Amino acid sequence: MATTKRDFYEVLGVARDSEPDDVKRAYRQMALKxxxxRNPGDKDSEKKFKEAAEAYEVLSDPEKRQRYDRYGQAGLEGAAVHDFRSTDDIMSAFSDIFGGGLFGDLFGERRRGPRPGPDLLMKLEIELVEAARGTSRSIEVSRQEFCSDCRGSGSRKGTSPTTCNYCGGRGQIVQARGFFQVATTCPACGGDGVRVTDPCPNCRGAGRTPSVSKLQVDVPPGVESGMWLQLRNQGELGDIGAPRGNLRIQVVVKRHPFFERRRNDLFCQVPISFAQATLGAEIQVPTLDGPGGVMVPRGTQSGEMIRIKGRGMPDISGRGRGDELVEVVVETPRHLTPRQEELLREFAEIEHEQVSPRRKSFFEKLRDYFTEETETPEISQDT
Incomplete structure (x- = not known):
């Protein structure tokens, strides 16, 4: 995606903390303007119309907006964003926010060529290690192909579809309402402009048959669960002569037995013994590259974090790698041998005589608190 594009918030004239309804309202106004x-032959208006559509597609989608706010245009690389090739593409993509066809009602929408196919959506589950390193997966996609017998026409061999008499082949019925022309899809031909009178027996007049295709998907390193990948022109069929839609794939990263992802950092908990926490020790911790050694400092408290630089997830835009955060959990032994209990009691007696600074401060505060609570306030009584 080009880095020279204008800021999307600037394009729509909205603030970065604007609500979704504000974004929607701003786009409607710009799209109509x-x-x-409404501006025939005006290349600048056509450019702004497309810019507004690109901005709205990102800012109206919570996930894309979050990525854009965080990374800018680089965050949209690999995301499922439309390649608006014509005004019809834009009107088709966002007609739902205009009450099911406001553009067509106001401007007398008309067919301007074969319609591209719709997008296909699917999910792809991967492991966390695959998300970190990137992977290539072979997937099977159920979609339609043009019928091999009629080559997509829907008519029996040796025959052809006939022009729709109801709309005269235009695919739409246009009526004048005041200052505007109102265009509606022809109810007889469904907008095709032709009708099949002698259907193909292989596809029963549909012009297409179901098939299963194998495709290769490249997953970039650093991908997050919920992100979308896009394979252009690998979606569903369009009209004859029009490109396929796109295949949009949502990545789902499976839960890992040790790690929890926090942006580009990886978090895990590792249990250590009382002795290791007190005396310090080198322990083995899980990493994406296998077990690794890390030093636990003397006097480590339960819940403290050890940060391992550069052992987290790679940034999807290629800007470095996160860290691994290891939370140490000091385990209290439940079962002691007589000798262990003897040594621990001896340690407790010594510890009682040499109270640590932190506990000494705590007990002093606790004593002061209860002293204040037990003091009886003097009550003055008027006579």
Whole structure:
């Protein structure tokens, strides 16, 4: 994605903390203002119309907006974003926010060529290690192909579809309402402009048959669960002569037995013994590259974090790697041998005589607190 694109918030004229309804309202206003049918031949309006659509697609989607806020344009690399190739693409993508066809109602929408196919959506589960290193997966996609017998026409061999008499082949019925032309899809042909009178027996007039295709998907290092990948022109069929839609793949990263991802850092808990925490020790901890050694300092408290630099997840935009955060959990022994209990009692007696500074401070505060609580306030009584 080009880095020279204007800031999306600037394009729509909204603040970075604007609510979704504000973003939607701003886009509606810009789309109506710069629509090419309202500004015929004006290249600047056409450019602004497309910019507004690109901005709205990102800022209206919570996940894409979060990535854009965090990384800018680089955060949208690999995301499922439309490649708006024409005004019709934009009107088709966002017609739902205009009450099911406001553009067509206001500007007399008309077919401007074969319609591209719709996008296909699917999910892909991967392991955390695959998300860290990147991976390539072979997937099976159920989609349609043009019928091999009729080559997509829907008509029996030797025959052809006939022009729809109801709309005259236009695919739409146009009526004048005041200052505007209102265009609606032809109910007879469904917008195709033609009708199949002698259907193909292989596809029963549909012009297409189901198939299963094998595709290769490249997952970039650092991908997060919920992110979308996109394979262009690998979606569903469009009209004859039009490109396929896109295949949009949502990545789902499986739970890891040790690690929890926190942005680009990896978090895990590692149990250590009382002796290791007190005296310090080198312990083995899990990493994405296998077990690794890390030093536990003397006097480590339960819940303290040890940070291992550069052992986290790679940034999807290629800007470095996060850290691994190891929380040490000091385990209290439940079962002691007589000798262990004897030594621990001896240690407790010595510890009682040599109270540590932290506990001494705590007990002093505790004593002062109870002293204040037990003091009886003097009550003055008027006579």
């Amino acid at each position: 710069f629509h090419p049918d």
